[in-house]
Amino acid sequence: MFGRAAMRDFDGYTVVVTGASTGLGRAIAVEVARRGAALVVVNYASSAQEAEETARLVEAEGAKAALVQGDVAIDEDCKKIVAAAASTGRIDALFNNAGVTKFAPNHADLDAVNADDFLRLYSVNVVGAFQMVRAARALLEAAPQPGAVVNTASIAGVVGNGSSVPYAASKGAMTTMTLSLARALGPNIRVNAICPGFIDTPWFSKVMDDERTERLRAASKAATPLKVASTAEDVAASAVFFASPASRHVTGETLLIDGGLHLGGASLRLR
Template sequence: MAGDDFKDFVVVVTGASTGLGRAIAVEVASRGAAAVVINYASNRADAEETARKVEAHGAKTVLVQGDVAKDEDCRRIAAAAEPFGRIDALFNNAGTTTFAAHGDLDAVSAEDFLRLYGVNVVGAFQMVRAARALLEAAPQPGAVVNTASIAGVTGIGSSVPYAASKGALNTMTLSLARALAPKIRVNAVCPGFIDTPWFGKGMGEQAAERVRANAANTTPLKVASTPEDIAVSTVFLASPHSRHVTGETLIVDAGTHLGFAALVAR
């Protein structure tokens, strides 16, 4: 725990039922957040487990089911914070993918691109739009943190549509940081491999174990990152410690990007 730098904050986390979203919600609660709006797409039982972990730190919780690809759902998620009068931090963490070898161009379709962009890019935009007034009502500049990916910087990852969508999210982070300053800060975190059930569900557990072992063996830091490892860096971007940071993409990948060409324009 890093003290009480989120004391009395009102926080919204999309895609918070498991994985990184859950870790973010618990991290801000452990640092003093007063209320956490927990969005989930479909699994209420997992979201309720997140809520129990958050409430163990003394924060209030509000659970909101919703698909961020739908504007009306985004407005409903943001509205859940209205009783608190503001949103201090919005974590656009909801995301989706499809698994396909990058060289197999027939393995993905236009529909795959549209589905991934709908959640990973349009969803984040719609959440910012829906939450804008409440973010501007915060006593300090409201903070938005988009969960992008090292895939959006290096063109790797689970599929071409996924990498492309995360690259678009990084670009949108810059656009919104300019457009919404000085009342709202907008940043993105770019994780590498995160050891969550997501890979097992998408690839099968044996393939996921290979990816996990490969991450631990090949990253310069020789680790397979956990959601908690990434959450502390993600939360930094919404904390008062980063109050002069906006329009930044923070790579948190245990050094994976060091094996690629120089990143001159990230």
Template sequence: MAGKDFQDFIVVVTGASTGLGRAIAVETASRGAQAVVINYARSADEAQETARLVEAQAAKAVLVQGDVSIDADCRKIAAAAEPFGRIDALFNNAGMTKFAGNHADLDAVGAEDFLQLYAVNVVGAFQMVRAARSLLEAAPRPGAVVNTSSIAGVAGIGSSVPYAASKGAMNTMTLSLARALAPQIRVNAICPGFIDTPWFGKGFGAERAQKMAENAAANTPLKVASSAEDVAAAAVFLASPGARHVTGETLLVDAGSHLGYAPLSMR
């Protein structure tokens, strides 16, 4: 725990109804955030639970429904922070995938899958930064953007080829925006590996998701299956004053699983 290093922060988290987004929202609240804007696309009941957990940490929760692939919705999400006059930290966590784990089966995905995933995972994050830019620049210290990418975007692995490609694009965009928006805004990304959340269960089924968790615990160098809270701590660090000299970084938060991929040996 880093104490109250988010004291009075205004935080926006997209895709915050469950999993990593919820964990980020609660972590920032526990570290002193004044208000957390909780975006969700469809899961209203789950978003309400995130709001309850945030308010249990004495922060104000602001719920905003919106699809980040729609620019008008991104502007609505950012506008929810306008009464506070600034955004100290924007977490671009909303994301989606197409589950097609056999990357050799090129017929398992099509152009529409690429377009849909890019619309949310890449364009959505870009649109959120654009919509929030003036409020991020109004923060008393450089505003922080943290993009939720994936080890898939670094190693070309994961739930599908379109997903890995979209996360690779997000990593490149992180570099572009970090360069373009400095010194007023810092832009970084986290690249999680397996996270033991309901997301994998929805995509692969409960039994296979359990197997994946067991395999992660057995095969990662740190011998753990990361929880949402484990990864949230790294994401929140990148938005914190402790990372005030960090921008343009893609931080692998995967319990060391990337160490098994030869192309990353010289990273």
């Protein structure tokens, strides 16, 4: 997928990926399978057919896939997701990728969102990730090397832009939680976060028509110094690094994967 021979640095790993039915979650699940993972737990909230396709792609790379439906905002569902990995006695990597948003890109329109929007986004994007770490803690600590947690935050949480104020706020909270957990759970668990910018996935096309999606794609290219609109596979490569032995001395780090959007200049608007 990345135009290079696959490394085998995940040989025998048990990996859990939340929100893995499409997009970045699917790309992460397939990449860890390609790199030797033995079991990949593919979590999804509602997109069963798409999750089944992710599982098929994972197994085509030689790994076993375990499909688990569950909403990470529900603590019992988090425990169910982790239970799918229990037979191996370990979790080498947990990717907290599940996330939701409310599209209200005009941040000046304070009436476009309400308290329920904040609570729903925080319940998945922040509380859900926390609950997954809590549920997986014992199995992460049982890994032969320090277990790795990789949180999918966003450039929105760094610069305060993005699909809505609640979304940006929730992703900012996720990066702060990454620091807290990295400090608290070492030395047996490493916790890091990625902050993608625009990712060219069906996430946007589900709420935008083709013309608007294309405008957003073009705006992303124009706003970044690298003049790119990142794909899920581009971002997955960096996410998987945080779970690999190559980052074994890295914890509490936040990596911006945005083509340089955070450097300023033209701003990316979702209007």
